[in-house]
Amino acid sequence: xxxxxxxxxxxxxxxxxxxxxxxxxxxxxxxxxxxxxxxxxxxxxxxxxxxxxxxxxxxxxxxxxxxxxxxxxxxxxxxxxxxxxxxxxxxxxxxxxxxxxxxxxxxxxxxxxxxxxxxxxxxxxxxxxxxxxxxxxxxxxxxxxxxxxxxxxxxxxxxxxxxxxxxxxxxxxxxxxxxxxxxxxxxxxxxxxxxxxxxxxxxxxxxxxxxxxxxxxxxxxxxxxxxxxxxxxxxxxxxxxxxxxxxxxxxxxxxxxxxxxxxxxxxxxxxxxxxxxxxxxxxxxxxxxxxxxxxxxxxxxxxxxxxxxxxxxxxxxxxxxxxxxxxxxxxxxxxxxxxxxxxxxxxxxxxxxxxxxxxxxxxxxxxxxxxxxxxxxxxxxxxxxxxxxxxxxxxxxxxxxxxxxxxxxxxxxxxxxxxxxxxxxxxxxxxxxxxxxxxxxxxxxxxxxxxxxxxxxxxxxxxxxxxxxx
Ligand code: F6P
Numbered sequence: 001x002x003x004x005x006x007x008x009x010x011x012x013x014x015x016x017x018x019x020x021x022x023x024x025x026x027x028x029x030x031x032x033x034x035x036x037x038x039x040x041x042x043x044x045x046x047x048x049x050x051x052x053x054x055x056x057x058x059x060x061x062x063x064x065x066x067x068x069x070x071x072x073x074x075x076x077x078x079x080x081x082x083x084x085x086x087x088x089x090x091x092x093x094x095x096x097x098x099x100x101x102x103x104x105x106x107x108x109x110x111x112x113x114x115x116x117x118x119x120x121x122x123x124x125x126x127x128x129x130x131x132x133x134x135x136x137x138x139x140x141x142x143x144x145x146x147x148x149x150x151x152x153x154x155x156x157x158x159x160x161x162x163x164x165x166x167x168x169x170x171x172x173x174x175x176x177x178x179x180x181x182x183x184x185x186x187x188x189x190x191x192x193x194x195x196x197x198x199x200x201x202x203x204x205x206x207x208x209x210x211x212x213x214x215x216x217x218x219x220x221x222x223x224x225x226x227x228x229x230x231x232x233x234x235x236x237x238x239x240x241x242x243x244x245x246x247x248x249x250x251x252x253x254x255x256x257x258x259x260x261x262x263x264x265x266x267x268x269x270x271x272x273x274x275x276x277x278x279x280x281x282x283x284x285x286x287x288x289x290x291x292x293x294x295x296x297x298x299x300x301x302x303x304x305x306x307x308x309x310x311x312x313x314x315x316x317x318x319x320x321x322x323x324x325x326x327x328x329x330x331x332x333x334x335x336x337x338x339x340x341x342x343x344x345x346x347x348x349x350x351x352x353x354x355x356x357x358x359x360x361x362x363x364x365x366x367x368x369x370x371x372x373x374x375x376x377x378x379x380x381x382x383x384x385x386x387x388x389x390x391x392x393x394x395x396x397x398x399x400x401x402x403x404x405x406x407x408x409x410x411x412x413x414x415x416x417x418x419x420x421x422x423x424x425x426x427x428x429x430x431x432x433x434x435x436x437x438x439x440x441x442x443x444x445x446x447x448x449x450x451x452x453x454x455x456x457x458x459x460x461x462x463x464x465x466x467x468x469x470x
Pocket of ligand 1: 039177320
């Protein structure tokens with residue numbers, strides 16, 4: 001072998017992802033304020049904890065000085081890479097979130113998009129740089145024969161690059177998103193499609209959230225890259241962390257927010273609490289928040305008996321606001337919610353209670369009081385909200401669930417399943433959910449919770465590690 005063994009790092013297990021466990025804001029006095037990272041990836045990986053002895057390599061995300069963040073934080077077991085701002089912007093906002101995310105979630109409005117012009121190819125170069133920075137840091141930190149678990153579409157080239165630098169390593173990659181069908185995936189320029197597939201096929205093992213996404217990847221590899229080669233493909237359906245959620249959702253700050261939320265929702269004319277239809281999402285195009293609101297409006301139009309007796313509690317937390325299309329979508333969510341309140345609201349009733357300021361304790365409060373949870377993405381890798389609500393809900397909650405969410409593969413039996421594009425179908429499911437007798441809701445929630453916790457995050461991680469090192 002040609003490697004210099006003396007230069008090896010010490011880490012036996014490494015995780016790599018764009019977003020790490022926390023992101024930082026640089027305060028006026030130069031100090032750093034930490035905030036828990038959002039999204040399914042962080043929820044899954046945070047449960048591993050520093051005690052597992054893994055080194056987590058991520059990019060130093062902040063709204064301020066990245067280098068200061070990379071230097072200044074002493075999180076145990078985390079190495080933050082000071083990727084230059086313009087490289088990160090092209091890789092993250094450009095290629096990862098405007099191209100690969102759109103392809104896998106099938107979000108393009110195809111008569112106009114995508115446009116692969118000269119600007120795209122500059123972004124693609126920076127995506128390569130970004131991936132190389134990760135591969136080099138991992139090569140540098142990994143001990144001889146270590147296991148490396150690379151996460152998500154931001155880092156598809158890392159397995160191939162790392163394989164060349166360190167053939168001794170066991171390399172895994174896990175996708176937290178759906179995978180596109182072949183005919184959609186090959187909208188990508190041929191060179192990009194090939195490099196993404198070949199980059200990922202540099203791994204010993206690829207993991208997906210559901211069989212559906214794993215099969216879609218295999219179809220792309222077979223059709224466009226000559227097959228899987230020696231790469232294994234496995235399915236690991238990330239579940240929710242029940243122990244953490246149950247404990248966290250009974251902390252005093254959550255109790256306080258339940259009080260506040262109840263006051264904001266107000267009582268029905270009977271004096272009983274109003275029924276609540278809860279949704280909690282990043283304000284993300286694939287989450288289908290606008291059609292969810294339209295379905296609620298349809299429910300109010302078709303069923304005046306719910307007027308004054310129901311509230312739609314919608315939490316839509318800002319996400320990827322550097323992208324105009326996300327800013328526009330955020331504004332559209334607000335506009336449609338305001339429209340419903342203008343049309344149906346009364347001095348005593350606000351039909352839509354919309355909050356856009358991210359607050360984890362308030363999300364848990366909404367989970368606890370939910371009568372109905374609405375999870376209607378047009379396409380979603382898994383969707384952990386669908387798994388979390390039944391676990392946390394106090395009295396049992398009916399779940400209206402899109403058939404296009406990965407979670408559908410595990411939760412279909414006890415959910416009310418909808419076609420997310422079909423407003424009337426979704427409105428009807430909301431009505432059925434509101435009418436579901438409480439004992440049935442409780443029974444279904446129990447079974448949903450059992451399914452939702454089948455593979456808790458720690459086990460999800462260990463299963464992948466064991467499969468990789470076996
Ligand atoms: O869990 C899926 C995921 O796409 C992660 O890859 C990502 O970190 C998360 O959602 C949230 O998105 P972002 O990191 O862009 O805020």
